[in-house]
Amino acid sequence: MRIALTGISGRFGARVARRLHRHHAVVGLDRRPFNRAPADVEVHRIDIRRKRSEAIFRGGGFDAVVHLNLMHDLRASSADHYTFNVQGTARVVEYCQKHGIGKLVLMSSANVYGPRADNTQFLTEDAPLMGGERFSDIRSLIAVDMLGQSFFWKYPDVETVILRPVHIVGAVNNAPSNYLRLRRPWTLAGFDPMVQLIHEDDVARAIEEALRPGIRGVFNLPGCRPAPLSVLIEMARGRPRPIPHPLAETLLDKAWALRLARFPAPELDHLRYVCMVDGARARDVLGFAPAHDLDATMTHLRRTRLMSA
Amino acid sequence: MLSALQDILVEAVDSRLPSELLDRIDELQAAIGDRPADDFGFTPEQIKYVVPVVEQVYRRWFRVEPIGLEHIPPGRVLLIANHSGQVPIDAMMIATALILDADPPRAVRSMVERWVPSLPFVSVFFSRLGQVLGTPENCRTLLREEHPVLVFPEGVRGINKTWDHAYELQAFGHGFMRLALETNTPIVPVGVVGAEEQYPTPWNLTGVAKALGLPAVPVPLNPLVPGLGLLPLPVKYRIYFGRPLTFIGDPDDDEAEIAARVGVVRDAVDGLLRRGLIERKGWFR
Numbered sequence: 084m085r086i087a088l089t090g091i092s093g094r095f096g097a098r099v100a101r102r103l104h105r106h107h108a109v110v111g112l113d114r115r116p117f118n119r120a121p122a123d124v125e126v127h128r129i130d131i132r133r134k135r136s137e138a139i140f141r142g143g144g145f146d147a148v149v150h151l152n153l154m155h156d157l158r159a160s161s162a163d164h165y166t167f168n169v170q171g172t173a174r175v176v177e178y179c180q181k182h183g184i185g186k187l188v189l190m191s192s193a194n195v196y197g198p199r200a201d202n203t204q205f206l207t208e209d210a211p212l213m214g215g216e217r218f219s220d221i222r223s224l225i226a227v228d229m230l231g232q233s234f235f236w237k238y239p240d241v242e243t244v245i246l247r248p249v250h251i252v253g254a255v256n257n258a259p260s261n262y263l264r265l266r267r268p269w270t271l272a273g274f275d276p277m278v279q280l281i282h283e284d285d286v287a288r289a290i291e292e293a294l295r296p297g298i299r300g301v302f303n304l305p306g307c308r309p310a311p312l313s314v315l316i317e318m319a320r321g322r323p324r325p326i327p328h329p330l331a332e333t334l335l336d337k338a339w340a341l342r343l344a345r346f347p348a349p350e351l352d353h354l355r356y357v358c359m360v361d362g363a364r365a366r367d368v369l370g371f372a373p374a375h376d377l378d379a380t381m382t383h384l385r386r387t388r389l390m391s392a
Numbered sequence: 393m394l395s396a397l398q399d400i401l402v403e404a405v406d407s408r409l410p411s412e413l414l415d416r417i418d419e420l421q422a423a424i425g426d427r428p429a430d431d432f433g434f435t436p437e438q439i440k441y442v443v444p445v446v447e448q449v450y451r452r453w454f455r456v457e458p459i460g461l462e463h464i465p466p467g468r469v470l471l472i473a474n475h476s477g478q479v480p481i482d483a484m485m486i487a488t489a490l491i492l493d494a495d496p497p498r499a500v501r502s503m504v505e506r507w508v509p510s511l512p513f514v515s516v517f518f519s520r521l522g523q524v525l526g527t528p529e530n531c532r533t534l535l536r537e538e539h540p541v542l543v544f545p546e547g548v549r550g551i552n553k554t555w556d557h558a559y560e561l562q563a564f565g566h567g568f569m570r571l572a573l574e575t576n577t578p579i580v581p582v583g584v585v586g587a588e589e590q591y592p593t594p595w596n597l598t599g600v601a602k603a604l605g606l607p608a609v610p611v612p613l614n615p616l617v618p619g620l621g622l623l624p625l626p627v628k629y630r631i632y633f634g635r636p637l638t639f640i641g642d643p644d645d646d647e648a649e650i651a652a653r654v655g656v657v658r659d660a661v662d663g664l665l666r667r668g669l670i671e672r673k674g675w676f677r
Binding site: 200201202203204205207271272273274275276277308309310311314327328355356357 | 427428429431432433435506507509510511512513514515516519524525527529530533
């Protein structure tokens with residue numbers, strides 16, 4: 084298969100590229116440089132929103148597009164986020180339809196459902212996307228997810244797959260991995276929600292599965308079995324610092340504004356409410372079973388901490 | 393340091409618990425494998441810290457007499473009970489009966505109100521003891537995993553009754569029957585006799601409750617008993633477990649069809665209550 088991989092220069096994109104290029108021809112697109120590309124991976128340094136990027140798709144002869152080029156940098160302005168994520172995805176979607184690319188894999192996240200007090204323990208793919216209710220920065224991701232869903236029925240010839248993994252942990256630079264790397268992480272006094280984690284390589288595997296002909300639709304990716312947050316922190320060798328929620332919210336709000344914190348205050352909801360997904364569809368239709376259990380996933384996270392330190 | 397303190401506490405509690413109780417908790421732990429908590433956060437180990445207190449309440453204060461525990465089949469089952477007594481002590485006593493007196497011990501799961509997960513400490517306490525947010529999906533998951541699930545289909549209508557309506561079953565919700573049909577789960581009717589009198593309540597201030605947005609504001613007479621304060625009266629609880637009922641049919645049937653089947657369960661619960669009222673010799677005996 085010949086695959087266009089957007090966002091190849093990110094830590095996760097690079098991992099996916101290394102996995103896919105063993106069996107497929109991979110062409111990467113990113114506006115950031117990709118320095119450690121495997122020799123047979125062709126990389127174009129380009130902003131996907133530019134009209135110029137169409138030339139790559141027009142003559143590329145691609146069978147599939149894996150779209151990972153989404154901005155998660157919470158420090159970027161929400162306007163930047165929105166235009167980059169939504170317009171970028173709209174372009175990719177347009178190219179698939181115009182240039183007869185038969186498969187589109189979009190990376191969404193289980194966070195689009197949002198952590199909420201009245202969430203059912205395991206949300207299925209048809210649950211409403213409530214993540215934007217309190218956390219406005221996730222709205223662009225929800226818009227991307229919805230854009231993909233509208234594509235299902237507008238262009239049924241393209242097999243569109245939307246993956247919604249739970250918190251990805253590993254060498255990736257994202258909020259859950261960074262949180263679990265903290266030595267003295269904040270927790271919320273009196274709360275200890277169940278949390279699902281997924282090993283980054285399992286997500287890459289799911290992407291590979293999603294490329295199989297005939298696979299289409301939305302898939303939750305729940306990863307390893309859930310555990311209480313306190314158990315995860317213990318496994319990550321962190322020592323929790325419990326703080327009452329109203330105080331934590333005020334402090335974090337101030338610290339975020341002063342650029343002293345790595346997480347904005349609405350993310351605290353992940354430390355008190357469940358946001359877990361049901362993986363039956365991924366298991367039955369995609370044939371997805373995570374290869375890493377909780378022990379392996381947490382060991383991997385600890386190793387990546389050593390690497391980055 | 394905290395973890396060292398915790399270890400000392402755990403050891404102190406362990407050494408004081410009777411070995412039969414520890415065996416029972418080990419059996420519950422074995423049911424979820426070698427994980428500290430199941431998918432919902434239920435941690436059998438935590439029962440150790442609650443049971444010594446609850447056992448006193450169960451055996452000494454309410455002198456609970458469970459009758460017909462042998463009717464509870466192994467595997468998934470819905471326990472459908474009447475709800476009474478202003479405070480949901482009836483749920484705690486049913487759960488305790490299944491842990492202390494059933495053979496083998498069963499960890500019954502019950503469904504909590506939607507606002508419970510937003511309360512600090514309470515939410516963790518409940519979820520560690522196996523209580524789960526009351527959504528149909530959660531109930532379905534628990535039944536598929538072969539757990540016993542306790543449901544009060546009267547809800548707040550039952551628990552907040554004033555004493556002139558004691559032992560009058562209120563309208564039953566239909567949700568449990570649709571789930572039972574869908575998951576092919578047997579139903580054990582449960583009649584709790586005694587709880588109605590733990591907080592004798594002549595008035596329920598519905599106007600105040602409405603203004604405050606609360607389900608009810610009961611005015612019990614307990615503070616009139618010298619030395620009792622807001623504690624429940626030490627009434628005797630009798631908990632009757634009826635024979636399992638199985639239903640077949642389409643879970644998406646019309647309301648009328650479902651209502652007929654719910655009526656059968658309601659009659660069974662009512663029968664247990666009538667039996668209990670005849671068998672008891674008074675509120676306290």
